Amino acid sequence: MASGVAAWLPFARAAAIGWMPVANMPMPIAPTEKNKRADELIVLNVSGRRFETWRNTLDRYPDTLLGSSEKEFFYNEETKEYFFDRDADVFRAVLNFYRTGKLHYPRSECITSYDEELSFFGIIPEIIGDCCYEEYKDRRRENQERLMDDDEDKKDAKLPNMTFRETMWRAFENPHTSTMALVFYYVTGFFIAISVLTNVVETVPCGATPNTKEVTCGDRYTVAFFCMDTACVLIFTVEYLMRLFAAPSRYRFMRSVMSIIDVVAILPYYIGLVMTDNEDVSGAFVTLRVFRVFRIFKFSRHSQGLRILGYTLKSCASELGFLLFSLTMAIIIFATVMFYAEKGSTSSKFTSIPASFWYTIVTMTTLGYGDMVPKTIAGKIFGSICSLSGVLVIALPVPVIVSNFSRIYHQNQRADKRRAQKMQKARLARIRISKTGSSNAFLHSKRNGLFSEALELTQLPYKMNLSDQSSIEEEQHLSKNQSLLESQHHHLLHCLEKTTNHEFADELCYEQSYLEGALQSYPSQSPSLSSQEGMTGTCCTRHTKRNHAPLPNSSILTCALSHTHPHHNLQELSTIHIQPLNTSRSSLNMRVDEPARLNCQSGTITTAIISIPTPPATTPESDAHPPPPGPALQNVVKVSAL
């Protein structure tokens, strides 16, 4: 039952009078409050700050510390109040949860202290309201990342027996782990810088003798530059080969971006070595030297920022594509217009539409070189329109890219988001479970038989609580396990059952009776019922913790939870924790008697065992067995107290 509406339970019970004329059977007795005390104020003293609330308010959530008898441990006889030596500020949020039914996360609190307080008072954080849940999760993640960073530092301690190969790989990936790695890191960085510098200086004209042409340094000191180049390429090659050797998965390494950059950086040199001084290919050879500039990208191993930039560009691909597309459109339009506008003028530079492209691009990006200018009036008009619209078209996608970059930089990457989505599903599942735990609680209390024994006394007049001792004992026994609120709610549900002459069942019995109805393999109902009685009793005493039930057939699950829940949530639920089913007959039969041993007395245990075999079973023998627990043995072991 949603404890937030506990105050409306009297109303719901009163409204049940509407069912009475329709019912054909007598109603069960109402549970009575043995010592009906007027609602009293209780004082909660938290570190000196006194909070007062009605007792009923706290009773709304009987599975928390304040709502159960656990708070009696904190009762102070002299001052007649409950004393908690905890943080009073966080307690405000806790107490408001009882009052309003919504748990909020106060942003000024530290996330770990908040978590501790929640676990002290027995409240699961998943029920934090949607208004505060995002913030809570973000802070939680930050905290965990911080912890993980600390852990990573600790983790870098060398594992005892790492192979030489693994050591090398670790040295390459984390330069700060050992001195050798650090030396290697700096040496390669130095040589990358040297190589880039060499490429640049090579083209600088240096020192011409008076009567000859200017020569570039590269041509002047050819040998020196060649030696430099060779040295760099040697170093890079050695580095590449070492990385290739140390990589745990060579194929994956070879496909990675960094290795491609490495290869592209050193390949031109080798190609140049191989090729002779052939006239035809020297042109191509020169082109190849351009690729040497890619060595600068090798710096991205050394710089985190470069990597983030690269990642941003990659992820903004769609926005960049849009920018490009809209620019292209605009360029084509304006180039065409300008071409036709300038067609008339003499000695116009706008010789063709592609030639006008250059003008359009230069104008739209507000560069305005001035090498091509319109001369006709129409051309000038359209030229000005072109430059104005250029500003707009470029300004539009840029903020999107900028915001993308900041989003990526500050927030989680895609993998983390996927993890968060899974958490969200798990959280919703947990909330749903705790909510539907109520319906299970009702079935559970029924099957326990305590309730049905009280039913035997329906013959007596209802106002008999004073006269009949045994029923009082029953109710006392009952209320030992349930709060009054729960028992009243269960009585209400029981009245509904009597009205409609049907009983609530969990999805197991539903499935069973569904199968029975479908197969119709019984001559009469009674023998099957009697043979199944014991089984039914056991099958329904078992709670099914939904997220453990490895049901392959989601249609079965649809009736399990209240069918006001959308179907697809259940699908997700089952996919989170599905275990592969092994439906071998022998193992199914083996586990039949196991659940009977489960302790069904405590109202809070949930166990997970059920698996329903896919029904090809048409023989009566197989139907006689209740859907036995699946041999997903790992699940069986987990018994958790909610």
Next chain:
Amino acid sequence: MGALMVIFSLQKDQRRKRTDSVEDELELSAVRHRPEGLEQLEALTRFNRKELQILYRGFKNECPSGVVNEDTFKDIYSQFFPQGDASTYAHFLFNAFDTDKDGSVSFEDFVMGLSILLRGSVQEKLNWAFNLYDINKDGYITKEEMLDIMKAIYDMMGKCTYPLLKDDTPRQHVEIFFQKMDKNKDGVVTMDEFIDCCQNDENIMRSMQLFDNVI
């Protein structure tokens, strides 16, 4: 270009402020209801002061604005029946409580309805039940009306029942009901037939007293 971006973002804020003010106006005109004083309610109903206090506190806690509209009502009622769909029955209940038919249940409606149900005589309770079943309030319960009510009740059970709910179970139940109640077999049940029949049925009489000590 930076100036463009700033201008753009400013425009967005302006637009948001305009929509906010519209929403604010709506909120102000939303119904906030304050009930009659305790004395008047004490006179109108059969609850004493303390009981009224407890009732009001619970009522106001769930509906801070002081009135319950139908959606909230359905929401609240559905939480008591997690396995089924209680919204249809809640709709009928809402109509039964909303005596002045203004689309919302105020605290007076609420407490007067409860007063009949919990402190009224058996006659009054049966009266109330008849009004609940008589959907169009014409003084007769027809089979169709009863079928609607019955389906709504069975909907609250949900799908997972034992034995399985068949499609014509509500209809059969209606037949049984009419057999019992409709004395002159004219296809409708009038108030007198209803009350007569219920007063002669021991089970019903006993179950009417069931919830007397709820508050």
